[in-house]
Amino acid sequence: MNDMTPTREQREAALEGMGCKRKRVEDIRFTQGKGNYVDDLKLPGMLFGDFVRSPYAHAKVTKIDATEALKLPGVIAVLTAEDLKGVNLAWMPTLAGDVQMVLADGKVLYQNQEVAFVVAENRYIADDAIQLVEVEYEELPVLVDPFKSMDADAPVLRPDLEGKTEGAHGPRKHHNHIFTWEVGDKDETSRAFAEADVTIKEMISYHRTHPSPLETCQCVASMDKVNGELTVWGTFQAPHVIRTVASLLSTIPEHKIHVIAPDIGGGFGNKVGAYPGYICSIVASIVTGVPIKWVEDRMENLSTTSFARDYHMTAEIAAKNDGTVTGLKVHVLADHGGFDACADPSKWPAGFFNIVTGSYDFPTAHLEVDGVYTNKAPGGVAYRCSFRVTEAAYCIERAMDILAQKLGMDPADLRIKNFVKPEQFPYQSALGWEYDSGDYHTAMHKAMDTIGYRELRAEQKAKQEAFRRGETREIMGIGVSFFTEIVGAGPSKNCDILGVAMFDSAEIRVHPTGSVISRMGTKSQGQGHETTWAQIIATEIGIPAADIMVEEGNTDTAPYGLGTYGSRSTPVAGAAIALAARKIRNKAQMIAAHMLEVSEYDLDWDIDGFQVKGNPQARKSMKEIAWAAYHAPPPGMEPGLEAVSYYDPPNMTYPFGAYFCVMDIDVDTGVAKTRRFYALDDCGTRINPMIIEGQVHGGLTEAFAIAMGQEIRYDEIGNVMGASFMDFFIPTAVETPHWETDHTVTPSPHHPIGAKGVGESPNVGGVPAFSNAVNDAFQFLGSTHIQMPHDAWRLWQAAKNLGAHG
Amino acid sequence: MIPGEFTYHRPSSVAEAVAILANHGDEARPLSGGHSLIPMMKLRMAAPEHLVDLGGIATLKGISEDGDTITIGAMTTQHELIASDLLSAKLPIIGETSRLIADPQIRYVGTLGGNVANGDPGNDMPALMQCLDASYVLTGPDGERQVAARAFYEAAYFTALAPEEILTSVRIPVPAAGHGYAYEKLKRKVGDYATAAAAIVLTMNGGTVSMCSVALTNVADTPLFASEAGQILTGSTLDAETIKRAVAAAEAITQPASDGRGPAEYRTKMAGIMVERALARAAERARS
Structure with missing residues (x-):
């Protein structure tokens, strides 16, 4: 080798493949105002x-x-x-x-x-x-309150459905009723509650908000x-x-x-x-x-276009005195507005809300969701979440805190006690999912150590005493959230949209000179697919990401795909990309064997080409192989180097994370200040750490907004209040907390590259972390649960109701 | 969010602007920074047929001092108020308040005249001008007249300004050197109007308040000059009991709307808290 020959490390770096903090290629046009949007x-x-x-x-x-x-x-x-x-x-x-x-x-x-x-x-x-x-x-007469929708004298909203006792998801029991969706074992769950040492019950509302893309x-x-x-x-x-x-x-x-x-x-489900x-x-x-x-x-x-949430969840947990959970019961009243226009996979009227057992080993559980009509805009979309997963995560994470309070246990310790254990994966949840992989204990301990959890609790205790002595008007809350997501819809056995199975697709064409055009069935709205998809291909076929063009969004040229939402792009299309790339690599191996006059079994893959086993000098780069594919393919082989892959995932993926929020609240104004926010995410294999960090920052900012004030309100005659940026809370850089991010890596065992998806985790895990911090702060004053959104006036009112204003 | 049709005028003198307004009466509106009027036009809550842009009138800009009075041209931007050395030295509360209005981009365009003339109870400068006992110079076809800020506001968007008049400048008596001041504003986020805000200017003599002026923003359909609160504090040593009475007096004159910022009860209480906090900061700043 002469000095000019690049080292293995140099060749690897030149690819800018998976794991590389590659800068987003789309930002070149976005930062220059040269994006091409519909209104252009x-x-x-x-x-x-x-x-x-x-x-x-x-x-x-x-x-x-x-x-x-x-x-x-x-x-x-x-x-x-x-x-x-x-x-x-x-x-x-x-x-x-x-x-x-x-x-x-x-x-x-x-x-x-x-x-x-x-x-x-x-x-x-x-x-x-x-x-x-x-x-x-x-x-x-106007019907705004979902709790009154099924009153006997409630106005008939949908005369077109008059006399229809059967809806798309089973029987309808009232003229404003849409569906009842039931999952789990009712009898077994009732038994768990009958035998429980301790039970809790709370109605936890997730208010109506909106994805509000730019x-x-x-x-x-x-x-x-x-x-x-x-x-x-x-x-x-x-x-x-x-x-x-x-x-x-x-x-x-x-x-x-x-x-x-x-x-x-931006889309966020909208x-x-x-x-x-x-x-x-x-x-x-x-x-x-x-x-x-x-x-x-x-x-x-x-x-008008697609609100999110408006889920009113009554959660009950049965537990032993030592904190071991023995049963979960949830009833949801789901406000769908005037039409049921949820964007869920067709067979899932409440999305994947049955992930509501969360990260905990509930031996039994029962869930019932009632969907109802009201005089509000239709929607119920997955606002940066996978089909009602944000609602489920909020429900269980609040309920676990309430149980901890009742037991007098630390909420982090209660969670650790009930985590699904690493050796239990793949884990069958009581409500029907098979969690692919996880190591919750490692993630939780790392998070607690990093943030100094025990010290924070000690500080909180001292502050509470100071508050009682009248030395401060500030109270401190520590929000714990440990979420398990379910993303990557989805396997054709249970996921379709209007009958089309929820696979996804990729097509990769390697040109004679060794550059690539690739097209996918997904569609980036800011996720950075042009950057990350090229990184997967780069690692799989050894062609630098810079030489790979990624194109999406044109149905004439892209293979059929189900699109981008529900964190499905990496779990589904990402797998299709890897598998299409592997088809190309397999063909390239045969071409290389022909070029090197050896058997294809005598070749090893080495970063960006094939080399003869035991003789690394005898090698052909992908660039050389690409030229040969069009110039002199092996006799009998079709020329060209391209592949298409359609991927039907065998299972969902289950990203998880441990989030901690430290908050100080001024009881006299209700103003809450987030002192620290730490987010540890495990999304399996990490394709581009910089993009992941950006996704986490964006999702946490949305979570902060939702928990602390973002709301679509209606008055009693159905006037929509605050449907402008004057009132609808979009935080600026001034209000947004500083984010500390961290990670562990537990690859998905069934995904070709082990990736799980991350785009929505921060919204899913962030909301309960903020809300738990608020609730944690008020707990010592005698509060059990304060409904979101936690804007200043509502926190002031909570403080007043708890007697904090003297 | 698309405005109706209108004719755009850009006069180069006050006389010309007043003539256009007089010509078109109620159908014309003067335009300064545009941050209230343009959104209202986009929502078609305002539909003037003639828009008279004051941006081309050089004489409406600038800050000058004449004896005990500082005069600020109506088209002076919030950014220029913040950047003014004269105001920093003599009326620092103006820069402090300007910094709490919207964001830098808006402050480069938004003007003092527009802020005080529009009559929007959410604007911050009207209460501050009442606190400072400023006067507005109004120029119409018959010449100039002056109206005290404390007498200018009648109801939301209704002021003493006649349709053919332009608010051309604001005249502010310079408070005593060493005065204490503070503008406390509670808002949900950058760019929002106040949930409640309070402006306070006071002078101390020994440990005693020799003058105190209090005004409130966005807790009624006009800015509120809290004269009783100021009187209670004047002559006091700012003891807890007096402060409590002054705060109660300020709260008593509020009549806030219940809206996304909170119910009326909350906003009234926040007005009190803002007074209390502004008072603490103002007292700390005052040199006896």
Whole structure:
């Protein structure tokens, strides 16, 4: 070897493969303002659509008169439900098995519901025309409180379902009831409670909030009437699903529909479903034959497209005096709004809420979820979480703290006592999941040591005494959260969306000169797939990540995939990528054997090429092999070097983590200050530690917002309050705590590269850490549970109710 | 979030601006920094047909001192208030308050005149101007008149300003050298209006308060000059009992709305807490 020959370490580093803190390649365009978003798209002759919306939460629509609006120069059309009926699109199916009005069909069910769609030459004219559309309403009694939804005299929200005693998920027991979903062993659980030394019961609410991505939902639909082809650009987290749904609804053959998701400015679950804006734009383009753009504004986004949570969870735990848990019982009242438009896998009306046993070895458990209608916007999407996992994690993590309080045990010790043990994996949970891997004890001890948990408890005790003596008006809380996530939907045996199994896909093409284009069925909304997917390929086939182009979002070129949400991209598409890459490596091995005139079994893989066993000088790099694949493949072998893989995961993956939050609360103002926040995540194999850290920072910031004030409120007549950034809490850098991040690595045994997914963990684990810190602070004053959100006035009120104001 | 149609004017003198306003009456609105008016137009809660941008009038900018009075041009930005050496030396409470308004980007554009003239109870400067006993110079077709900040505000968005008038400058009597001051603002996040805020200026003589002025932000539909609270504190030694009475007096005049910042009861109490905390800081700063 001469001095110029790179060392193994240099060759490895040159790949920028898995484990490398590679800088995000997409940031080059994002940081220069050169991203390409839907609203950047300008097509010749393009018109603009905008909605007339209902000021009422519940009303009959008795008349829509667009005469004056149509007189305004530049107004092309005003669509109503009557027009949509002509193409059978006044209603559309939801992902949850319900139907949803596209435009108000005789009534409205929530404030700001879409009533008519105005099409005009520009957005200004469209908005002027909206003011001119005359709509007559007849107000109906409004149902806001989900706890009153099944009262005998509750107003009928959905006359279209009258007499329907069977819903998409079994029997309906009231006119506002959607489904009951039951999991677990009721009798066995009752027995555990009957025999328990100690039980606790608490109604734990997870309030209504919203994913609120920076970019709102938007689309451009363009119907080419000559060729019968429809192209839709949109903010789609799952472009292929949108194509299939569009084909089913419009009866345009699927090969004549082109769905393109360009750069997306955040999704967080908001951009999974199909919205009236998409349908109306498509219909308007079919009618007019020109492209139609629809762009939601912030208030429309917050008040109509897909809220998250609104889960009211009554949790009960049975335990022995020594803290060993023996049973879990949970009932959920799920507020779905006017339509059940949850974006869960079709067979899962409450998502994966049955992960609610969390990280603990409950011998038995029983869960029942009742979904109900109210006069609020539809949704219930997975806001940076995997299908109701945030709700489940919050429920069990609060309940464990409440049990610790009742037992007089330290909440961290109680958790450790009940953890699923490393030797129990793969672990069968009482509610039906098989946890793939975990080492909870190691993670918890590392976290407690790092944060100095015992010292913090001692400090807290001293502070409580000082508070009692009147020396301080500040109370201190330590929030413990140990979450287990369930992500990577999902195995075809239990996961589908409208019948399409939830696999994912990758296609990799190696060019003759050794560079690569690869396409996936996923769609990044900021996750950095262009960077991380290339890193997986780089490690698997030895071509530098810098020479690998990753492309997503165009359904004409990408293999069919189910998209990006629920932390499924790495567990599902990430596996498809590795397996497609391995197909390429296998073929490359045969080509290398031919080139080196040895048997393929005599070759070893070595970072970026193959070498002859025992003779490392005899080697062929992937670059050389790629050229040979197109120039002189072995006799009888197809030329070329590319592969496609569709991956149906055998199981979900189960990331976990230990989060600690230290908080000081001023009882006189209710202002809470997060002094420290420590997050240890175990997401299995780590592909890009820098991107993981960014994901954790982002998710924790959302968790902080949700726990401490982010809320979609309604008044008693269904007016949506605070649907603007004036009130909806998006923290700035000033309010956001400093994040300390850490990790352990417990690979997934069934995933090709052992990765589990991390995007949503910080939101799932973060919310209980904040809420537990707040609740922990108030505990010594006699409090058991304070509902979220923990904004200042509510904490002040809690302090007042507990007598802290003297 | 798309405004209706309007005609945009950019006059270069106050006379020209006043003439345009007089011409169009209620259908015209002057535009300064635009941080209240433009969002209201986007929401179509305001739909002026004529927008008169005051940004082209050079005479409306600047800070000057004349004897015991400091005059600030209406179009002076919050950023310029913070950067002013004169204000830092003579009226430091103005910079302290400006720093609590929104964020740097907004402070580069938002103006003192816009903040005080709009009549939005959420704005911070009106209460501060009442605390400082400032006067507003209003210029209309018939010339100038002065209205005290303490007499300017009638209800939310209703002020003594006539439709054809422009608030051209703010005149502030310079408080005694060595005065204590503080602006305490409780808000949910950067950029939010106050849940409650209090402005306090006081002078001490020995251990006794010789003058004290208190005003409150966003706890009624106008800014509130808490004259009784100021009177209670004046002449006192700031003993706990007096402070308690002053706080109660300040709380008593509040009439806050219940909103996302909290119920009325909370906001009233927070007004009291802000007074208490502002008082503590102001007293600490005062040189006897």
